[in-house]
């Protein structure tokens with residue numbers, strides 16, 4: 408349960424010295440003023456996996472997952488369970504921190520899965536039931552290819568990290584949960600790229616709400632390869648702003 412608390416200015420320094428590579432990924436989380444270190448594929452796995460402070464499931468590389476049927480679409484590869492949980496109250500924000508993100512086109516979603524009465528290290532991330540708590544897509548036009556998506560809007564190119572805040576639904580019943588952040592990049596014609604990362608949460612609060620069955624999805628299972636929002640050529644969309652974010656509706660408590 409130990410958390411590494413790193414002052415924000417140190418984190419900013421780390422951002423400046425970080426290697427600039429393609430893609431990017433979710434490296435850290437913040438809740439209020441507390442900073443939780445996640446996995447870094449540029450640092451040896453042995454220095455991170457199994458460490459008492461680790462809250463995130465490891466992702467071995469920044470490379471995307473291309474298939475909706477890949478088991479690693481749930482929590483990336485290898486996605487083995489971490490040791491610690493991020494403590495958070497229902498109704499609070501958790502902010503996902505990316506040192507950088509490059510791709511401009513496609514939706515972003517955040518999901519939760521309950522670990523039931525047990526530990527999140529004991530669950531199978533392909534068998535748990537995920538429900539979407541947040542989504543963002545195209546923010547403004549003129550069309551899917553040239554418009555401004557949240558995926559582009561959340562990027563900073565001044566050396567500061569890219570921040571993606573998501574609110575845990577205030578009425579959600581407390582317990583141990585996995586949070587799954589996904590960026591879907593569709594800038595390449597008919598070749599979607601999925602970038603999922605997962606962390607373990609210990610959610611507190613006085614709520615008792617839980618989403619009904621129709622919100623529940625599995626990964627793989629939530630998406631179809633031929634979904635027109637997934638297998639898509641955005642460059643053939645000069646005159647449309649229409650885009651349905653895949654995975655069904657958001658449950659906000």
Ligand SMILES: [Cu+2]
Nearest residue numbers: 429430431510
């Ligand atoms: Cu990329």
